[in-house]
Amino acid sequence: MDEDLGTTSRRMVLGGALAVGAVAGLGAQRAQAAPVERRRPRRKGQKSMIGVPYAQRDTVRVGVIGLGNRGSGMALGWASIPGGEVTAVCDIRADRANRVADRLQAAGHDRPATIGGSESSYLELLRRDDVDYVYIATPWEFHFSQGRDALRHDKDAAVELPIAMELDELWELVDASEQSRRHLMLAENCNYGRNELAMLKMARAGLFGEITDAHGGYLHDLRELLFSDTYYTDAWRRKWHTRSRAAFYTMHGLGPMSACLDINRGERYVSLVAIDTPAEGLADYRERFVPRDHPSWQEEYVHGDVQTVLLTTNSGKMCRAVHSVSSPRPYSRINSLQGSRGIVEDYPERIYVEPDHKGHAWADFGPYRDKHEHWLWRKLREDAEGGGHGGMDWIMQWRIVQQIRTGQVPDIDVYDSAVWCSSVPLSAESLKKERAVAVPDFTRGDWDDSSRGGLDSAESDMPG
Structure with a gap:
């Protein structure tokens, strides 16, 4: 049975018309046929881990x-x-x-x-x-x-x-x-970023109305580090650019945006289409800055400078995720939510929501973040700010330890992790076949539960 949905020519979408064609193609697919289910039956004795708490430990x-x-x-x-x-x-x-x-x-x-x-x-x-x-x-x-x-x-x-x-x-x-x-x-430390968690609280509060589109990613100029002889041991990360066209690292944006779309909590992704640009950035950087006796001159790069994956949900919502690490650009994770009553964007952070704003002018995100501050940042901000990546590393570690010490259900489970990371092999498959592909249901049918927990958690304390 064919597990793929529709076709999208890679050449058609290498330019500005590509993304438009991909979106139109996905709309036609939804109108013509339901996605083919990619689900594996449980083996005898297996049971879902949804809602299962950590084994409680004092230390x-x-x-x-x-x-x-x-x-x-x-x-x-x-x-x-x-x-x-x-x-x-x-x-x-x-x-x-x-x-x-x-x-x-x-x-x-x-x-x-x-x-x-x-x-x-x-x-x-x-x-x-x-x-x-x-x-x-x-x-x-x-x-x-x-x-x-x-x-x-x-x-x-x-x-x-x-x-x-x-x-x-x-x-x-x-x-x-x-x-x-x-x-x-x-x-996924970015799920615990201050802005990301505030956006999640805003989304759950209905600030943007019905969310229909989310956009996230990982846009980071890593060229200097990729050619460093010391930063990535044995150049392991650069070598992946010689092996695969897959979107390796979209999860920094895809994870937080998926939480806002209630993925595995009443919604699920059903299809993914990927597009990419030619691989030019690393070869160009090497030509200008890397000595001719460097081992990288034996390499051929196949990983496009920009990969975009477009996912659609069972109800027709969209999430775009972008991966770009071999082009000159400022850092961004994009972080954008669009709904029937407003929009929020990060990098730079700004917001526009009805009925507060009129005249097509952005407003300051700060007051809205303060009003919808997630309890983890309200409680731990002072301690976290010295931690890595602006404090979200420490927040994530604190939360994991706290949940184990109190025997709570984890915020992020194996099903969330699997569906976010499926963007790696599915993007490779989509790029190879030049068409959209179906997204597996790792929950095996248990995704349609809007009551179960997640990152929008109730406040709790660390045991003394």
């Missing part, structure tokens, strides 16, 4: 796998959360584990166990009985196997973006969570 003992730029910084964050403790750190390079352990000890924390030396060293960390929660910050190609193995070793886990690169791997992580009765979540 959350964290093991960190992957101690590069991201993992080493986050290790200090986990140890700084009340009730959090880093008990083991692991990296394929054992010296990194020792350096992070030294930093934790110098900051006044107990020295964690240090593990490393091989690609399989992480299994030693997973076998430890003093690790309850695993945080994974390795290169993308290791996320799936390490996340799956964490679940198989009876650990809850947070995995950096994306949790897996292939559709089969995403399904296997869903199955592993349901089989182990442990949680795996995408460590």
